[in-house]
Amino acid sequence: MNPLLDLLKPYPFERLAELKKTINPNGQLKHIPLSIGEPRHEPPAFVLDAINKNHSGLAKYPETKGLPELRKTLSCWIEKRYKLSDGQIDPETQVLPVNGSREGLFSFAQAVINQKQKDPLVVMPNPFYQIYEGAAILAGATPYFVNASERTYFIPDYNSIPASIWQRCQLLYVCSPGNPSGQVIDKPLLQHLIKLAYEYNFILVSDECYSEIYQDENHRPPGLLEAANDMGYTDFENLVVFNSLSKRSNVPGLRSGFVAGDARLIEKFLLYRTYHGSAMSLPTQHTSIACWSDESHVEENRQSYREKYQAFIEILSPVLEIQAPPASFYIWLKVPCGDDEKFTSKLFKEQHITVLPGSYLSRTTGHANPGLGYVRIALVAPLEECIEAAQRIRLHLKRYKEE
Ligand SMILES: Cc1ncc(COP(=O)(O)O)c(C=O)c1O
Structure with a gap:
């Protein structure tokens, strides 16, 4: 074993x-x-309609890359939500469906951690979503925990991390809005982390599955791609975000989310996923299109x-x-x-x-x-x-x- x-x-x-x-x-x-x-x-009523209308898709093997219509819908949603320019997210190369963000967050680490480099670390918040820890361990890396306490307003204390840790870091999981605190990492801090990712050449993964459940309609939680774009990092090198319909649309059983960002990483992740066998069923893809297309x-x-x-x-x-x-x-x-x-x-x-x-x-x-x-x-x-x-x-x- x-x-x-x-x-x-x-x-x-x-x-x-x-x-x-x-x-x-x-x-x-x-x-x-x-x-x-x-x-x-x-869940919204149209979810059942979409499943009913598309059940014939169960007779077909779906492609891992997902339907072009789904990828297009996801790209448009991301561009609108995070104030990117039209066409900035290429549906062909920069976005993929995942079977819930949990599956994607876990398998991504398996695809990107390089065990040939000495003592790889995966940096993650503490407290955390435990999938980050398991993903790091099974990818052959060691988890490094960054405490989020009352003293730091429940935001992980990234300033406490010494350069020697960043040097070994291959992957940083950020969770904002955070589970369990519900606190939001502001744009300047996201931008600081992006700079660190470039300086130390690690991959920054932002888990944004609570991004649509917020208190103030005038203050939506910022996202990683938005923060990078505002800095002029428009190709999102070393950066990916995961999001999900589970919380936004009350469909945790649908198992539908996406990953988006750096085309180079997405390409390798797609290769990994093809072997891993994580294509999304066609009825789920059609239902997902309906869910990402409606904000009411x-x-x-x-x-x-x-x-x-x-x-x-x-x-x-x-x-x-x-x-x-x-x-x-x-x-x-x-x-x-x-x-x-x-x-x-x-x-x-x-x-x-x-x-x-x-x-x-x-x-x-x-x-x-x-x-x-x-x-x-x-x-x-x-x-x-x-x-x-x-x-x-x-x-x-x-x-x-x-x-
Ligand atoms: C922080 C966080 N990330 C990811 C997930 C996974 O959600 P899903 O796989 O349903 O998208 C959860 C679920 O509770 C979560 O709390």
Whole structure:
């Protein structure tokens, strides 16, 4: 067997299942799951129509490169969203469909890491989306964690990274809007990272799968390609972005996303994907075209999350320090007792609510673990359930204080 498999860590949800295994939750209350970042809003109605209209495509092998119409739709969406010029993203060479950004983020590392170079590093945020770590390990590289803590407003502390690390870095994963914090990396910082990528010749991957779930319609999270374009780096050398329909269109089961950026990297990635066998089914491709071509359902989606944040925070702010982040559908909550596992267990036992301990999303570096003492709450349930959850959490905290 591949010995690198033994280095993979249990996934956060396996650890959560283990934690909950011996706990008997309060059976009087309906379970409210707020742990998984799986949107539970309805997908747009046209999704079913598109699947129905295109099911005959199941009888055909799709090409890994994807339909020209899909690549064209993706290029146009990227150019419009990130204020690039018309035709700047070449659908032939600069964009590919992926079967959800998770699949793409993982396989990209397998395609680009050069194990022949000494001690390759993959730099990633901490806390993080665990796929980055697994991707690095299985590609034969070592993960290097950059802490994102309260001190740095939950943005990874890139200034803390010494030149010796950048010299070994082959790949930098950036996640903005961030999971779990929902914080957004501003354009100047993205541009600083782009300069580092050129200076040290590493590849910068930006995971932007929460880019369309934001609070302020006048302040959309900036993207990596936009930041590069504004610096005059119009061919996006060393840069790629991943995005997805899962959060934007509430279709995590469709498994549809894209990668876009540096044509040289996309070409090699396509070669890798051809062997890897990751072509997207034709009905999924047609459905994806419909989803990327419509913004009204995404606007409605954002509005629903805003309403949930507002209601949730209104109920809890009298008893907790709690704020809505600029983007995503998460709340990264500092727990009053300081122990994220204990808070999660008690909340499950007494209030039948599941949240995710922050330490399951992070690693200890030096003496610090930036996830310790936090829980991630995903406001994915319908509004009424989120309100009910907030009320139960408030009650729970009141009892906890009285203990
Ligand atoms: C930060 C981040 N990146 C990527 C993904 C993968 O999403 P998908 O594969 O559904 O596009 C997720 C899913 O939760 C995520 O949180």
